[in-house]
Amino acid sequence: MSWVSKTLKSTLGKKLLMALTGLFLILFLVVHLAGNLQLLISDKGESFNIYAHSMANNPLIKVVSYGNFAFILLHVIYSIILTRQNKKSRPIGYSMSRPERNSSWSSRNMGILGTILLIFILVHLRGFWYEFKFGELPTAVYEGITYKNVFVIVSEAYSNIFYVAFYVISMGFLGFHLSHGFASAFQTLGLSHTKYSPLIQKVGFGFSIIVPALFALIPLVMYIKTL
Template sequence: MSWVSKTLSSTLGRKLLMALTGLFLILFLVVHLAGNLQLLLPDGGEAFNKYAANMASNPLIKAVSIGNFAFILIHVIYSILLTKHNKKSRPIDYAVTKASTNSAWASRNMGILGTLLLIFILVHLKGFYYEVKFGTMPMASYDGVDFKDVYAIVSAAYSNIFYVAFYVLSMGFLAFHLSHGFASAFQTLGLNHVKYSPLIRKVGLVFSILVPALFALIPLVMFFQNQ
C-alpha cells in the first residue's frame, strides 16, 4: 500500500481531507454569495443574467465547478467514514457529564447538520442548476444579445413561501455547521496557536453568522418584492 493510500485510509488523513475540502467550500461560499447578491440589484436581473452567462462559458469556472462537486462528495464521504469510525471506537456512549453537556451543540451534531445541508444542496441543484442546464429556459435580451433569463427562474422560485422558508431554515443549519467547522478545519491543519486561535474562532463566528444571513436575505427580499 502506497503512502498516499495509507494516509487517506488513516483517521488523520481523513480529517485532513475533511479540513481541506471544507476550507475550499468555505471559499466557494464567498464567491457564490458575491454572485448571488447581484440578484438584489434594481436592474431587472441584467447583471445577474450576464454573470450567470459568464460563469457558464468560462472554462476555468467550469473546471472549478466540477472540482466543487467533487469536493462536496469527498467531504460527505469522509464525514460518514469518520462518524462510523468514531462510533466503532466508542460503541457505548459515555455517560453525560457536565463537560459534554456544555460542549458546543454544533460540534456534537455535525453529522445531522451535514445531512440536512446535503438535502438542501440536492434540492437547490435540481431547482436551479438542472433547470438552467437541461430545462426550457426563458430568454432576455440586452443590447441585442440574448441571455438565458436565469433571474426569472430564481425569482419564480423565491416567490414560493415554502421554498423561501426551506432556504432560510437551511441557512440556519449552515450557520451552525460553519460555527464549528471553520475553526475545526484550521485546528486539524495544525494552524492553532495560543496567540492566533482566539482570532480564528472570532473570524469563524462572524463568518458563520454573516454569510448564511446574507444568503438568507436574498430570497426574503425577492419574496417580498414579488408580493
C-alpha cells in the same frame, strides 16, 4: 501501498481531507454569495443573468464547478466514515458524561447538520442548476447579446413562501455547521496557536453568521417584493 493511500486511509488523513475540502467549500460560499447578491440589484435581472452566463461559459469556472461537486461528495463521504469510526471507538457511552459542558451543540451534531445541508444542496441543484443546464428557459437580450434568463426561475422560486422558508431555515443550519467547521478545519491542519486561534475562532463565528444571513436575505427580499 504508497504513502498517499496510507495517509488517506488513516484517521488523520481523512480529517485532513475533510478540512481541505471544507475550506474550499467555504471559499466557494464567498464567491457564490457575491454572485447571488446581484439578484438584489434593481435591473430586472440583467446583472445576474450576465453573471450566470459568464460563469457557465468560462472554462476555468467549469473546471472549478466540477471540482466543487467532487469536493462536496468527498466531504460527505469522509464525514460519514469518520462519524461511524467515532461511534465504533466509543460503543458504550459514559453514564456520567456531560458532553454539553465540554463541546458546543453544533460540534456534537455535525453529522445531522451535514445531512440536512446535503438535502438542501440536492433540492437547490435540482431547482436551479439542472434547470439552467437542461431546462427550457426564456431568453433576454442585452446590448445585442442573448442570455438565458435565469432570473426568471429564481424569481419564481423565491415567490413561493414554502421554498423561501426552506431556504432560510437551511441557512440557519449552515450557520451552525460553519460555527464549528471553520475553526475546526484550521485546527486539523495544524494551524492552531495560542496567539492566532482566538482570532480564527472570532473570524469563523462572524463568518458563520454573516454569510448565511446574507444568503437568507436574498430570497426574503425577493419574496417581499412580490407582495
